[in-house]
Amino acid sequence: MPPTQAESVIRSIIREIGQECAAHGEIVSETLIAFMVKAVVLDPSNGFNMDRTLMKSDVQNLVKLCMTRLLDTKNPSLDTIKMQVYFDMNYTNRVEFLEEHHRVLESRLGSVTREITDNRACAKEELESLYRKIISYVLLRSGLGSPTDIKTVREVTAALQSIFPQAELGTFLTLSKKDKERQLKELTMIVTGIRLFNRDCGKGGEGIDDLPAVLHVAIPATMQHIDYQLETARSQVYRYTAILEKAANDPHMRAELQPYMLKEALYNIRQYEVFLQIILSDIITGAQEVEMMTKQLGAHLEQLKMTIKSKTAVPTSQVFPIFIALSTLWTSLQDETIVVGVLSNLFTHIQPFLGAHELYFPERAMQRHLNGATVKTDVCRMKEHMEDRVNVADFRKLEWLFPETTANFDKLLIQYRGFCAYTFAATDGLLLPGNPAIGILKYKEKYYTFNSKDAAYSFAENPEHYIDIVREKAKKNTELIQLLELHQQFETLIPYSQMRDADKHYIKPITKCESSTQTDTHILPPTIVRSYEWNEWELRRKAIKLANLHQKVTHSVQTDLSHLRRENCSQVYPPKDTSTQSMREDSTGVPRPQIYLAGLRGGKSEITDEVKVNLTRAVDET
Template sequence: MKFVLRELIENHGNLFKNIVSEIMRECSRVNYKPTLELVQYSSLIFLLDPEQNITFESDKETVQSFVDYCVKKIIDNESPFIKTFALQHNFLETNFDVKSYTGRSVLSEALLMKVDTLFNEIVDFEPLTKEDYDSLFKKILYDIIISNKLGNPANPVIVKEVTNALKSVMTRQDLLEFASMKRKRRTDTLTEMRKIVCGIMIFNQDAGECGHDMRNIINDVSMAFKNTRSAINESLQRASKQVFECNQTIQNSYTIDFNSDTITFSVEDEKLINEFKEMLILLIQHEFYIKKLALIISMIRKEIDDYFKQFRSTLKQLHESVQYRVAVPTEMVFPYFSELADIWQNLWNYLYFMVEINRLNEKLNEIATTKNYETLLKKMKDQTTKTLLVKFQEDHSKIVPTDEFEWIDHFPETEAKRCPILQFCAYIFCISNGVLIPSAINIGVLKYQDRLYAFSHIKYARIFATNVRKFENKFMETVRRNVQLIVYLGLYNDIKEYNFLPDMAKVDIATDNQFQKSVEIQTELHPVPCYLKKNYTHSLWEIRRRCLTMHRLSNCVTNSTQTDMSYYK
């Protein structure tokens, strides 16, 4: 699910904006200043909590109660619960569309903003004297150095080398013609000149004639890729180890009653179980997001290698074009210079992209680090009485699909790794109020109403399949009560639109092949027998007519009494 925070905030209108403002004020009163984006994101998810019934018609007390609930959760910034929201928000707000990112790197845009003023001066400047033309030439020079990231413009060596390259492209006469151009043509010419001079500098650096103070972009990108991959692998190993330790601990602490579909923990401290469950949710999501970073890095590896090959190939063709020649036509070499400049810029953007990945990796590690991890793990292990491991008989028979659900025996493992909902057992999740136990994809996947469910054992899958509508409702209800899982599982829109059954403990859903449909019926006027007044009418005009008639009769000369019987004669 693509979670677009700004659009969702706009859809919720002014009520939500006022709630966010009030939460920010309440937090500042207790000397805590969360980021506005985190408050908006977490509050938006809190609205889906069934205990927080906030609508446009909610009264002031209900809204204030919701604000107090949000403030209480947000200011507890060391709890795994709110850390999970911070983890999600940082990941979701980062742009990972590599193709679009490499074309508009955030850092590159920040750098180009610094030369916007200089660029505008160049295309708008009207030189009159010789000094004005010299000033225009210097502005063009510094614009080329900064926009192409050729080095430090304060370095005299860089300035001298780029000056020589620029003079080989732009003579004094060319400068005069440039000054006489219209603004649009000046812009196009300056953009083209940037590329050509950049290409000349790259060619000269490769030939060993100059450019010694320029960055070696291939070495820089290669080193950045190696360091980024290494940092992500270290983070992934650490996160996976923590998740494994927590899973081993919690799997040894419960027993399941299959007759009543209930789970019993050997740890008596319910608060400890809830804290441990929230920490496990945080660590699992941290591991999942780090895996996505590792996947992104592996995907861009081939693209970077292709740019390296293209870069070397263009340089080779350029060297062959100018080899042993005193003069070379510009039409022959300028396209190569422009192509080199484009590759140079793309490689810089990949470099910035990996810097952003490193920054996010460090931020996620910082958020996922909980001070009480070791303490909670030790308490849970100490209070856990090892339960007898239930050994199920081997069951090689297949689950027979029905009209309600589909059973997929062989589900692609690579696809399953990208789907968070398939990472844990749906049956245990339902009966334990949100405990995440790893699933076994190799036993198969149950598909019901375009939603997939995985299980840790085939027996759990069979129980789930006997009453799939009941367990699906319980699954969605459990997700709704553990709001930190809603976005992670990609169920934000599903939870909002889902038609929850009233009380699954009291509703017995038939397991045979029946279908349901919504119909409209007309109820009786009065289902409960009651007294119906014979002369009752709802028409105001009829009542008015009767009043006028009674008034006319009361003014008659006769004194005889008008009864109902005589009145209707």
């Protein structure tokens, strides 16, 4: 059958089942119907062949089976499936939820943003109208107050005029569309920071709730409520488990109790416990974020007070970044408020899917079955076998992981959500938590834990056998596919939340690391005899030397005078350079020669008469 035709057939089946359920007064979502159709087809007891085309009789039978299961109001399995579908369609992790929330806010502000960025105001009235739109945009984007509240509008207007007076609208209109949008966001953050600072100083903050105080009350209250419900659910789980363990050894009790119904109730309450843990984990993360942001908010406000003090004017480069930081923190606090509200709402809406446990198993009947049974908590079960560890030497072809040999031991993705695979397969569906301290079995790149050493050894003898049993059990009870995280084995039933993370790689154990060793050159003490000599001529030379030494005698003589002698030393003054100076200085000089020549040129006759005159004075005349 072509894919388009098959899709059309499935849609018609879903539509028909929905109409039949509505006719019986039961409103069922298409998502739940689609899940139920796949679950019925997977169940081998229904006889559907996945490899052949569905005939008309097959479709009628499929519709009938789905109707029977969807209209069964006393079926814990259906309640569990409804809970899983509702949680899957309404839960997203914090990051994705906040991204979607911001995307929705942007889309809602899109029309207001376009009215501002596409405006071509020229007249005075048009500019005033544009300025009012900017004020409304700032209020809507910040979420601090209503645009219809006059006091809030006045406060925002005053804050905006202090940083963006109406006279600057002309410059604003000349900007490009992207620059306008960026400036609008920046103005919103600065105005928000100013209002938060004024509120802290007691001079404004109209319409601004005290989010830190609200969250500090709401988060602990929500956590306390979830903790209480979680403990109640766990108590119910422990009681159901104790009764099932007792019934496994008592055939009469097993016939009276209908264990399959109790196991479905156990799956229901276990799934509820898992969802509560997810919600509680997100709320704890939010509480940590709120505590950190509250400290940062107080630090920024204190920094602003120290910067501004009583000054009439402060450089914008000093205060604007702090205002923007204040706005960012406050937006994060608003996000946390929304997240807490959504998680609290989700927690409230999954409670009805617990089913009527009191109706199925009244308290009086439960107490009667619990007589003689030991109710153990998951922690107690782990402590009982904490010292029992798998001996790796017993398994040559299987790899076992332990905390001391695996760096990321706590981050490994354990199969079946950490429940013991052997116990589940051997007891036809009893869920007992595995104990990683016993050892984690690595089999075909997957990791399994067990509640006892014997269970680990039994599973390790034939893992495929027990894995097949778990798979077949999940086909009959489709709620186990999500509870035990068997989505890879049933790809047609992968929930939406798992499909978003399909590209996420599983964490592999880090059991190897770089290391170095050093070995001594000689571990044992050296036995080398350094005096050994193999050359006989060398030995002969040494022998002659020793013989000669035996014939030598050393003599020493000392007299009465010699023993008193000692080394002497003397000290002298070294010669030094000396000079003398007379009382006066004297000198002698010789006369300076003065000789003149005349008649060399300038005469009237052609013949020149040279005349030489020596005017040098005599020596004795000087």
